[in-house]
Amino acid sequence: MASGPVSVSAMRETMDVLLEISRLLNTGLDMETLSICVRLCEQGINPEALSSVIKELRRAADGLKASENAPS
């Protein structure tokens, strides 16, 4: 995160921009997920690893949904 106190409005603007980019790129991230990702990235997490984790998690979620749907 930026070291100084970042104004809330600036933060929101930035997030809006990122959300727009995210929408353009069709990443399927909602605002909250995106904000979590941004925070992680800002802490120096390797984005490659993060993206793979997110993909894995999505697959897992799909799998869970499929397994939940199948019996019902």
Added chain:
Amino acid sequence: MATPEQKSPNVLLQNLCCRILGKGEADVAQQFQYAVRVIGSNFAPTVERDEFLVAEKIKKEFVRQRREADGALFSELHRKLQSQGVLKNRWSILYLLLSLSEDPRKQPSKVTSYPSLFAQALPRDTHSTPYYYARPQSLQLNYQDRSVPSAQNPASLGSSGIGSIPMYSLNGPTPTPQSFVPGQPYQTPMGDALRQQLGTRLAWTLATGQQPTLQNATSKALPNALARGVALSKSLKDTTSRLAELGWLHNKVRKYTDQRSLDRAFGLVGQSFCAALHQELKEYYRLLSVLHSQLQVEDDQGVNLGLETSLTLRRLLVWTYDPKMRLKALAALVDHCQGRKGGELASAVHAYTKTGDPYMRSLVQHILGLASHPILNFLYRWIYDGELEDTYHEVLLIGKSINFLHQVCHDQTPTAKMMAVTKTAESPKDAADLFTDLENAFQSKIDAAYFETSKYLLDVLNKNYNLLEHLQAMRRYLLLGQGDFIRHLMDLLKPELVRPATTLYQHNLTGILETAVRATNAQFDNPEILKRLDVRLLEVSPGDTGWDVFSLDYHVDGPIATVFTRECMSHYLRVFNFLWRAKRMEYILTDIWKGHMCNAKLLKSMPEFSGVLHQCHVLASEMVHFIHQMQYYITFEVLECSWDELWNKVQQAQDLDHIIAAHEVFLDTIISRCLLDSESRAMLNQLRAVFDQIIEFQNAQEVMYRSALEELQRRLQFEERKKQRDSEGEWGVTAAEEDEENKRVLEFQESIPKMRSQLRILTHFYQGIVQQFLVLLTTSTDESLRFLSFRLDFNEHYKAREPRLRVSLGARGRRSLQV
């Protein structure tokens, strides 16, 4: 995100898992474990940390999907993002978004069932990192500290160090094959083709070499990992390690260029060498991108199993054979050129052209051509413009002719002109010629250029700057070649110069000089030269007369000062002073002779004085003989001979250096032959003494003449008065007058022996000095000086008086006989 509090990554990750899976914290434990482990073990990205590159990739992605409008929109948004500057790791988040992006036109990506993978992997994980699960909330993962993850690496990823490589390869949306997922032993039986496909991807990542450090590590680690019993077939291992070599070679070359491109002191040659290497690497990248696109196509079509056209490991091996040879050559070259720069570097490269392999030779030749291009340019600049542009001190050369033209003569025209002359030689040939033809063509090219330039320079100096005329002027004025002018100048200067030196003023003398110029043939000389002629007064020491300090001067500046340097001019001044003194002696003797002639008749009536006159005549003719011989020697043996030599040399000179050298030789010869060098100091002192004797004689004789003439005058007056009184009818003389007259005559007659003895002393001294001088002359090593001694003593007048002369002459005669 409204509250930007600093949450630990783990908490955030857990939130993420809950969010995506849509479940509570407790239910996502497995996935959370997995996420922490993956992130923890891959803290260092394998891609370039460059926001611009990522942005470009995103734009390309849009173009690929034919969504140019969206691409523009993205650019706009990206710009906005940059201007806001809230985020630190913009590239990171952009990269993440890119990785997660999906092509909206495509079907949702092929999803195979992965839960099983998680299920398989997790038991091991709980072993290796048990406390993640136990205390997820309080755990602080320090991502900046490398020691923590690297300590975990062997534990969690021990069996497959290569695990991360294929996972995060370049292709975004397509699922990367998960066969190397950490912890999963590679045991699933797969089709050979599929395995090859995987290997291809692996080798691919290796070969592209995005991250040199990681690359090196992996290329080393790969064989290890393979050797550690990952169940690949032997042939597969083999081919993969061969492909890995490609990556290693690439990294070696890349490392060199990367290091060097930042080094500003590496020089132009080094930079162009790096550029040449880059060009080669670019070719290699082109090949890789072709391969990549083929891979992409295959990925898009789904996995092609066993098709003829598919990209297999073996195919890859064959295709990359040539590039590998090239890379090998480059790597060897890089090794060889390590630590060299400038011309040395070019030479090192040149050494590699001496190979029998035509393929390799052409490659090295090409690189050499590029690398030596700066040298060639540099040389051309030097040869044709005479400028040294050696900013990096790569080559050490000295060129002056053209630079001389530019700097000193302010002559900018020759470049174009000479270029026209040498244009044929300057056609932009391959720079490699420079090295291959070093002996023949290039040498002659340089020679030709040098010849042309020198000739042109001489032309300019002669035509525009009258070099030869200045040389002649030096001879005429400073070396007293213009006889009428010097004689007239001396006539005019005589009344000025007999005064004490302190009462002389330069402007008076300059006026006299101009008068002398106007009155003699010097007036027809080039005004440019006459303008430079000036009077100079040397430093005055007490008791000096004008004769001692007077000197002619010649102002030199601009281009001709290159020939007539300050040192040269001081030589000229010394020679001038010597010649001027000798000339003055001649002048004095002329005056003495004139006195003899004029007074001889007058003084006939004083028979008692004739003895003095006789002595004077004898001494004067001795002196005249001496000075005539000296003048002859100086004029003919010294000045004219040396001048002729110099003139011939100057006429034949091919460049300015020759002229300067010839001129220096000329001056040295004159200096030494005029006895002005340190070796003949003794002789010069004797000569000075002779000159002094002459001056003394002149003074003495003047006094004698004056008294004799006064006496004569009075006697005549006395007779006159007698006659006058006679005619008036008075007594011619009174007794008192007669007494007085007789007394005076007696006085005069008594002074005559004094005069005679004074003359005898003078003669004695003079002859002594001349004998000394002759002794020195006969022992001199210079032949012309020995001949001078013959001339001075042609009738052996001095030899008869000086025993040493006889001895030395005999000795010399014997010496010459032995020779």
